[in-house]
Amino acid sequence: MRHGIAWGHMDRRYWGGEEGGEMSEETIEEFQEERERLNEVVMRYAGLSMKRFYGLDGQVYRDGALPASIKELLGLVSSFVLRCDDCVKYHVVRCHEEGVTSEELEEALAVGLVVGGSITIPHLRRALDAWSELDGSGKGGGTEAE
């Protein structure tokens, strides 16, 4: 896997404002802004247990015996078979940052598809649509080869 890309640069590099206009659903940038806003709402109410859970949720994906990229793939496939679009989208972004390739992502999602069945297909569509946005090939568009 190639080296991960720092989060801070992502918004500029991977999706510009102009593609955003023609998409019916929110861009990844909008998704992340809404996610941040809502996390602030959670933190306004959160007690100690909830805050500790949030801490744990960050900790468990850090490099260890398994590198962060593999942990993100594990988080992605877990979220995928449990069919949580927001979680899938989040891990798709994180996989991209960690340098996961299109082939690796596809193979991980293929495992998830076989384990989880056709009920996961709508999530597969949205996962790969988000990936195509990060991937530079645009949302559902383009003539460029993979």
Place this chain on the structure above:
Amino acid sequence: MRHGIAWGHMDRRYWGGEEGGEMSEETIEEFQEERERLNEVVMRYAGLSMKRFYGLDGQVYRDGALPASIKELLGLVSSFVLRCDDCVKYHVVRCHEEGVTSEELEEALAVGLVVGGSITIPHLRRALDAWSELDGSGKGGGTEAE
């Protein structure tokens, strides 16, 4: 069950443009266009396993010892208890094409409701809302009897 209606005619017969305007959510036609666009995104990335899964997903609903109409009801109820709106909507359309009647659809969903519990009710609402669109009685509207 009466004979199924060919897919190609569906958009003209079952929902006209004028109702579409007052609905807050996408029509079935829009749903199918988006679904098609996203399936193309999937196919741009799909490896052999993913493609084979797609093939299998088409094959399993074909006429056999059980007719396609029953298999679509089975697909519908499976998707319903697993609470996948896109899958439910897809099978609602397919059931309509295969000539499933309103009474048959209702009874199948009633089994799903008892098996799956009140957690399925939001999906029941959306399933029957999509059905009413196909059924000619309009989305949430009208005084016409079932």
Place this chain on the structure above:
Amino acid sequence: MRHGIAWGHMDRRYWGGEEGGEMSEETIEEFQEERERLNEVVMRYAGLSMKRFYGLDGQVYRDGALPASIKELLGLVSSFVLRCDDCVKYHVVRCHEEGVTSEELEEALAVGLVVGGSITIPHLRRALDAWSELDGSGKGGGTEAE
């Protein structure tokens, strides 16, 4: 589908004591006895809502626009994709009583397998193992052709 077989005769016709001895897990007969015992425990505690739910659970599978056999297949596949072994076993028995054939059962479970994915395979094994017990071909045994 051929005519269903009355419940009362089932224990005598479909599993004799002698096969039971070599099976590691409970026979369908033992399963039903334990089920009955536990339903009595439930009824000792059940309030009105719980009792009404039990009533509804019986009512929803009765002949209507869809025959009971199809409703049992719907109940079977719902239980199968939700991965409840006891529910699957119960509907396998009921399908057999309603005259569902091996081919029909297999096709229904194939829909469930594609919808629900490989995570359902352990339940598929147990469903077909129970069916083979009812089917007269014995649990995991025999040289007789399907």
Place this chain on the structure above:
Amino acid sequence: MRHGIAWGHMDRRYWGGEEGGEMSEETIEEFQEERERLNEVVMRYAGLSMKRFYGLDGQVYRDGALPASIKELLGLVSSFVLRCDDCVKYHVVRCHEEGVTSEELEEALAVGLVVGGSITIPHLRRALDAWSELDGSGKGGGTEAE
């Protein structure tokens, strides 16, 4: 817990038109209107079993050995771990009506978060966002302390 607030007053007291304008997603009022419209669609098709289920669904949350407020918390947490946003939103509103406090709601959701895992976090965000709307502190906004 303090005394519940009557449903009829809720729309006026807890969310005014002015906050609604800046929110990207539907307000609770819009959510309830759409829910009502769709329940009417369900009732146009519903047979006896489906109607009985609806009746049961109302009955089970009434005061008994456990007060309605606790039953709503149980309904909330069940819906939360099963990850049904519409059900969660409905029970958040009902909890508010039954006088559940922010602290009680947070603790109940914390149990759900630990039981159900990080996959519930997007639902946690939306649950607390809906609560903040009822709570008077506005959707994602404000400087007021909890």
Place this chain on the structure above:
Amino acid sequence: MRHGIAWGHMDRRYWGGEEGGEMSEETIEEFQEERERLNEVVMRYAGLSMKRFYGLDGQVYRDGALPASIKELLGLVSSFVLRCDDCVKYHVVRCHEEGVTSEELEEALAVGLVVGGSITIPHLRRALDAWSELDGSGKGGGTEAE
């Protein structure tokens, strides 16, 4: 709710060796011993995140704005609708310790049954069977009134 019963006394008071003999499945005492043995296996492998999760899992059920008894009911119903027998059994025991009454438990499970559907019934049977063991009326036995 009446006052909880201390854990240490439970094994002596609520199930003696003699009833155990006639039960086909493990007693609550055996369940707890196996659970403890397996938790030791987990702790032999557990890293920091896993240990923190275990800590959090204990913390979240403690008395707060909601008393521990209500939190145990929330844990019970969450586990029930997610259909985890071991978790259900654990919370049934904890509810009993916290002084939850049979009526309260039944009403909580009735909410879970309506939310989760008939797919939860096998778990309802086993939950109430475990409760009857704690309740002194014996497993599936007896003429004593509730």
Place this chain on the structure above:
Amino acid sequence: MRHGIAWGHMDRRYWGGEEGGEMSEETIEEFQEERERLNEVVMRYAGLSMKRFYGLDGQVYRDGALPASIKELLGLVSSFVLRCDDCVKYHVVRCHEEGVTSEELEEALAVGLVVGGSITIPHLRRALDAWSELDGSGKGGGTEAE
């Protein structure tokens, strides 16, 4: 990761008859024999779709852009969050064969635990119990260090 161990040697190397006696539940060897027997039952009934699904289920875990060891970890964590004990046990064995280390397995399961919540803990116990059997440290036993 170190090199995988060939399947054919597994039964001899990783669990001997003598530990088996003190275990209350089936050994991995017994698990695999029962699994094989039941797969034969499935194949007696399986039509073309079912057989193709089985083929696909083998194919998707083969070395590709991601090595088989990572795919097995993905299969393990998917099965784990979907809470299928048989699937988890199968992938635990396959991970061991592919040379996954205890630390890697623990970190993968820690991701699953955080994603899936405390409802997965009974499966975590059984997963690590099976691993300890393969790992040579015995089922729940021993003073040997990890």
